[in-house]
Amino acid sequence: MEDKILLAHGSGGRLSHELIEKVFVPHFQGLNAGSLKLDDAAVTALPSLKPPISDLRLAFTTDSYVVKPLFFNGGDIGCLAVCGTVNDLSMVGARPLYISCAFVLEEGLPMATLEQVVRSMRRAAAEAGVQIVTGDTKVVEQGGADQLFVNTAGLGVVASGLDISGSNAKPGDKVLLSGYIGDHGIAVLSRREGLEFGTRIASDIAPLNHLVQAMLEASKEIHVLRDPTRGGLATTLNEIARQSQVGVCIYEEAIPVRDEVQAACEMLGYDPLYVANEGKLVAFVAPDDAEVVLRAMRATSSGQEARVIGEAVGERKGKVAMKTRVGGTRVVDMLTGEMLPRIC
Amino acid sequence: MEDKILLAHGSGGRLSHELIEKVFVPHFQGLNAGSLKLDDAAVTALPSLKPPISDLRLAFTTDSYVVKPLFFNGGDIGCLAVCGTVNDLSMVGARPLYISCAFVLEEGLPMATLEQVVRSMRRAAAEAGVQIVTGDTKVVEQGGADQLFVNTAGLGVVASGLDISGSNAKPGDKVLLSGYIGDHGIAVLSRREGLEFGTRIASDIAPLNHLVQAMLEASKEIHVLRDPTRGGLATTLNEIARQSQVGVCIYEEAIPVRDEVQAACEMLGYDPLYVANEGKLVAFVAPDDAEVVLRAMRATSSGQEARVIGEAVGERKGKVAMKTRVGGTRVVDMLTGEMLPRIC
Numbered sequence: 001m002e003d004k005i006l007l008a009h010g011s012g013g014r015l016s017h018e019l020i021e022k023v024f025v026p027h028f029q030g031l032n033a034g035s036l037k038l039d040d041a042a043v044t045a046l047p048s049l050k051p052p053i054s055d056l057r058l059a060f061t062t063d064s065y066v067v068k069p070l071f072f073n074g075g076d077i078g079c080l081a082v083c084g085t086v087n088d089l090s091m092v093g094a095r096p097l098y099i100s101c102a103f104v105l106e107e108g109l110p111m112a113t114l115e116q117v118v119r120s121m122r123r124a125a126a127e128a129g130v131q132i133v134t135g136d137t138k139v140v141e142q143g144g145a146d147q148l149f150v151n152t153a154g155l156g157v158v159a160s161g162l163d164i165s166g167s168n169a170k171p172g173d174k175v176l177l178s179g180y181i182g183d184h185g186i187a188v189l190s191r192r193e194g195l196e197f198g199t200r201i202a203s204d205i206a207p208l209n210h211l212v213q214a215m216l217e218a219s220k221e222i223h224v225l226r227d228p229t230r231g232g233l234a235t236t237l238n239e240i241a242r243q244s245q246v247g248v249c250i251y252e253e254a255i256p257v258r259d260e261v262q263a264a265c266e267m268l269g270y271d272p273l274y275v276a277n278e279g280k281l282v283a284f285v286a287p288d289d290a291e292v293v294l295r296a297m298r299a300t301s302s303g304q305e306a307r308v309i310g311e312a313v314g315e316r317k318g319k320v321a322m323k324t325r326v327g328g329t330r331v332v333d334m335l336t337g338e339m340l341p342r343i344c
Numbered sequence: 345m346e347d348k349i350l351l352a353h354g355s356g357g358r359l360s361h362e363l364i365e366k367v368f369v370p371h372f373q374g375l376n377a378g379s380l381k382l383d384d385a386a387v388t389a390l391p392s393l394k395p396p397i398s399d400l401r402l403a404f405t406t407d408s409y410v411v412k413p414l415f416f417n418g419g420d421i422g423c424l425a426v427c428g429t430v431n432d433l434s435m436v437g438a439r440p441l442y443i444s445c446a447f448v449l450e451e452g453l454p455m456a457t458l459e460q461v462v463r464s465m466r467r468a469a470a471e472a473g474v475q476i477v478t479g480d481t482k483v484v485e486q487g488g489a490d491q492l493f494v495n496t497a498g499l500g501v502v503a504s505g506l507d508i509s510g511s512n513a514k515p516g517d518k519v520l521l522s523g524y525i526g527d528h529g530i531a532v533l534s535r536r537e538g539l540e541f542g543t544r545i546a547s548d549i550a551p552l553n554h555l556v557q558a559m560l561e562a563s564k565e566i567h568v569l570r571d572p573t574r575g576g577l578a579t580t581l582n583e584i585a586r587q588s589q590v591g592v593c594i595y596e597e598a599i600p601v602r603d604e605v606q607a608a609c610e611m612l613g614y615d616p617l618y619v620a621n622e623g624k625l626v627a628f629v630a631p632d633d634a635e636v637v638l639r640a641m642r643a644t645s646s647g648q649e650a651r652v653i654g655e656a657v658g659e660r661k662g663k664v665a666m667k668t669r670v671g672g673t674r675v676v677d678m679l680t681g682e683m684l685p686r687i688c
Contacts (some may be wrong), residue, residue, distance in 0.1 A: 006682070012574025012620075013679025017583075038587065039509050040432035040570060041405035043502055056400075061385035062444035062497055063480045066488070088384035100406035100497050104448070136407045138493075140686060144410070146488040151480075153406055153444050153497030158387055165383050226384060230356025239361075243382060276356075335357025338350070342484060 005109040010139030019137060023115055027122045028101075028132045042133035044098065046157065054160050059094030061085060062153040068342040070113065070148060072191040074183070074202030077150060078120030080278060080344060083207045084229070085154035086128045090212040091225045091281065093164040094156030099125060102136040104149040117148065128207035130154070162216070168223040169244035171314035174290035176283040178211065178297055179204070179305035181233050182261040185275035185343050190264065201260050206279030211302040218296035221286035228280060229344055231335040234273040236282060237320045238334040241312075244284075248320040250310030250332070273322075274335050276343045284312060349453040354483030363481060367459055371466045372445075372476045386477035388442065390501065398504050403438030405429060406497040412686040414457065414492060416535040418527070418546030421494060422464030424622060424688060427551045428573070429498035430472045434556040435569045435625065437508040438500030443469060446480040448493040461492065472551035474498070506560070512567040513588035515658040518634035520627040522555065522641055523649035524548070525577050526605040529619035529687050534608065545604050550623030555646040562640035565630035572624060573688055575679040578617040580626060581664045582678040585656075588628075592664040594654030594676070618679050620687045628656060 001022055008015040025036055036042075046056075065081045082099060089096040101121060105114065125132050187203040189195070208227060215222055224244070228236035233255070241248045257265075257272045265272050279302060285293050290308060297303030320332040345366055352359040369380055380386075390400075409425045426443060433440040445465060449458065469476050531547040533539070552571060559566055568588070572580035577599070585592045601609075601616045609616050623646060629637050634652060641647030664676040 007685045008680070008682040010574075010685065011679055011682040013579050013618075013681070015680075015682075016575070017678070037509060037511065038583070039511075040435040041403040041438060041498070041500070043401050043403050043436050043438070045399070045401045055389070057387050057389045058402075058442075058499070059385040059387050060442055060444060060497075060499055061478050062446045062495065064446040064448050064482045064495060066448060066482045066484050068488075091384040092387050094385060094387070098402075098404055100404060102406045102408045102495050102497075104408050104410060104493055134405050136495075138408045138410045138686075138688075140410050140490060143487070144412075144490045144686075145493070146484060149448055149482075149489070149493070151406065151408060151446050151495035151497075153404075153446075153495075154385070155402070155404055155499060156385070165381060165387075167381065167383075230354075231360070235357050239382070274357075334361070335355055336352070336359075338352040338355040338357070338359075341351045341354065342482075342488075344482075 003111050005105045005107060005111060005139055007107050007139050010137055023118055024135060027118045031122060031125050032131045032133060044133060049157060053157055057158040059089050059092050059156040059158055061088040062151060063088065064149060064151040065344060066149050066342050067188060067344050069191055072203060073187045075205040076117060076120050078117035079124035079205050081150045081152045082121050082124035083205050083278060085152040086130060086207045086209055087227045089154045089156035090209045091227055093162040093216060094158045096128060096130045096154055096156040096209050098133045098155040099130050100134045100153045101132050102151040104145050105137065105139045106145045106147050107139055107142045109147055128209055164222060164225050166224055166226060166240045166243040169240050169246045169284040169312045170223060171246055171312050172287050173223055173284040173312040174287050174308050175248065175250060175310040176285055176294060176306060177309045178281045178303045180256045180258050181277055181280060182257055182272035182275035184278040185340050186261050186264045188343055189340055204277055204279035206302050208281055208302055211297060211300045214296045214300050215293050219285065219289040219293045221289040222283055224284035226282055228277050228282060230276050232274040232276055234332045235335045241320050242318045245317045247313040247316035248310060249313050250322050252322050252324045254307060254309040256305055270339055273332060274339060347455050349449045349451060349455060349483055351451050351483050354481055367462055368479060371462045375466060375469050376475045376477060388477060393501060397501055401502040403433050403436050403500040403502055405432040406495060407432065408493060408495040409688060410493050410686050411532060411688050413535055416547060417531045419549040420461060420464050422461035423468035423549050425494045425496045426465050426468035427549050427622060428688065429496040430474060430551045430553055431571045433498045433500035434553045435571055437506040437560060438502045440472060440474045440498055440500040440553050442477045442499040443474050444478045444497045445476050446495040448489050449481065449483045450489045450491050451483055451486045453491055468551065472553055508566060508569050510568055510570060510584045510587040513584050513590045513628040513656045514567060515590055515656050516631050517567055517628040517656040518631050518652050519594060519654040520629055520638060520650060521653045522625045522647045524600045524602050525621055525624060526601055526616035526619035528622040529684050530605050530608045532687055533684055548621055548623035550646050552625055552646055555641060555644045558640045558644050559637050563629065563633040563637045565633040566627055566637065568628035570626055572621050572626060574620050576618040576620055578676045579679045585664050586662045589661045591657040591660035592654060593657050594666050596666050596668045598651060598653040600649055614683055617676060618683060
């Protein structure tokens with residue numbers, strides 16, 4: 001096989017088929033119950049779901065990934081692309097089932113780089129328990145794209161009776177956060193800029209579907225789930241406040257930030273509230289169920305550091321306010337401008 | 345609103361939301377039965393299908409589009425992205441339902457260009473009868489990508505009992521082609537290279553789901569459907585010959601090529617058999633049903649020029665041979681190398 005990507009790998013002809021047969025099929029085949037048939041679309045029956053779903057609803061989502069650099073401490077564009085889409089499905093309460101995978105490659109990309117990304121996708125899919133069932137590859141000339149972009153779309157099923165949405169927060173809901181914020185953004189930025197602390201901060205990339213499953217088993221009163229990726233925790237809370245038309249009040253001292261991340265943010269002039277995460281979620285939960293959900297979260301590997309960081313209120317609808325450590329209150333707005341391009 | 349795409353349009357923050365609210369929602373909302381909820385994934389029940397489907401199977405596919413230039417005679421990257429994915433679903437016999445839409449934009453792209461693409465996607469989705477239900481936007485710095493790439497993934501349902509696959513061709517099957525070949529590739533190339541005949545040749549981009557529906561209503565003996573896109577008719581027939589382990593024999597004189605396309609190919613040194621199409625399909629049909637399927641095809645707008653171009657045979661398994669106009673036979677191989685990069 002060629003050791004670099006050529007334009008002909010995107011031609012649809014002989015080299016496209018070689019790429020599929022030698023790189024994609026060997027890595028993705030084992031994930032899947034059926035064999036990869038190489039038709040224009042994958043055809044698949046739904047697995048027999050337990051408990052069975054009477055009012056079948058599908059969840060469908062997509063994200064493209066353009067993170068730079070492709071590899072960083074704690075992850076790479078491959079596991080990011082699988083986990084990101086698994087997590088988007090999880091945030092509407094869906095059980096993720098199938099993932100698609102579409103590459104845009106720059107001519108000249110080392111074949112070994114593509115294979116490393118594909119292996120990482122495979123591992124992440126296995127960890128999440130999803131199947132990569134269909135894909136596509138395009139190649140553009142040198143300079144037409146920056147190395148490798150990947151899109152994943154995801155398909156999941158939503159259990160009977162579930163209704164989880166950013167528009168469902170209610171005054172009184174407790175705001176739960178599953179762990180430390182800012183790790184992903186700072187890990188990627190450190191590697192990109194060659195900063196020294198880059199080796200000490202690792203991205204938090206993780207599939208959150210198992211955590212969400214544990215939460216849904218613990219309570220029927222989870223109103224909102226969302227993962228604070230681009231734009232960070234601050235932007236995510238603002239989105240929920242707007243969609244639900246509630247106020248959100250958070251406590252600065254309750255929000256967990258690692259010392260290294262805090263130090264890096266101070267040095268670089270960033271606010272961790274706006275830095276991207278890829279393995280965290282916020283949940284709005286009815287107050288009576290907050291404790292039981294928190295216990296369920298802490299019993300999972302992704303939720304060990306879960307805590308209550310605030311609550312939804314009936315005032316200041318659509319806005320987020322933070323009680324600061326020194327006792328004041330400040331408005332926390334949505335991200336304006338762009339601090340950290342190509343973070344995912 | 346800004347008149348150019350900024351990095352901040354991909355930040356997840358304020359400008360990302362403005363883009364969603366002012367560009368995507370207004371154009372895509374009307375396509376959809378429900379409202380766009382702006383959650384991490386779209387949640388949707390399946391429409392009540394007629395006839396009802398007892399053994400529910402889903403079809404799932406994805407393609408990225410990097411065509412250059414973005415606009416050409418007869419189409420653009422937007423309608424290409426919708427029709428391409430609708431067609432991939434149709435080629436396994438699925439009824440296309442939902443489409444996702446993920447942009448990678450280059451900083452500085454005129455907002456008007458994005459809006460023109462979005463309008464074109466909307467029109468194509470309306471023509472095909474599919475809903476665009478979820479999306480994503482990433483922005484990379486100038487030089488990090490070439491203007492605009494878009495990925496669409498698609499979801500459809502496969503009717504009870506249908507089994508259409510490139511591996512189902514049988515010796516004796518007639519090979520049907522829905523119309524003229526080579527239009528798309530030559531239309532794009534002409535515009536890219538500024539060739540004079542560019543204004544006379546239009547891309548054949550079209551959603552093929554209505555054509556396929558008519559064919560499926562006419563016969564239960566359609567074994568294979570495939571649209572000859574990248575790699576052209578020759579590559580598609582080779583794929584089917586390999587997957588099904590049959591020989592394929594086609595007749596040169598039966599294959600329709602417009603005079604302008606033939607002339608352009610001769611001038612440029614291309615063979616129309618390898619040039620991409622975006623609104624054509626080939627079908628392998630049991631011989632007794634070929635006539636009735638052909639009649640059904642000709643009654644639709646996309647299939648008026650449908651004809652039999654060859655047959656599957658038991659010899660030369662995995663190979664395609666063409667009886668030439670002068671009475672000889674030549675082997676028609678899969679595309680090697682890349683004639684026309686970024687054609688879709």
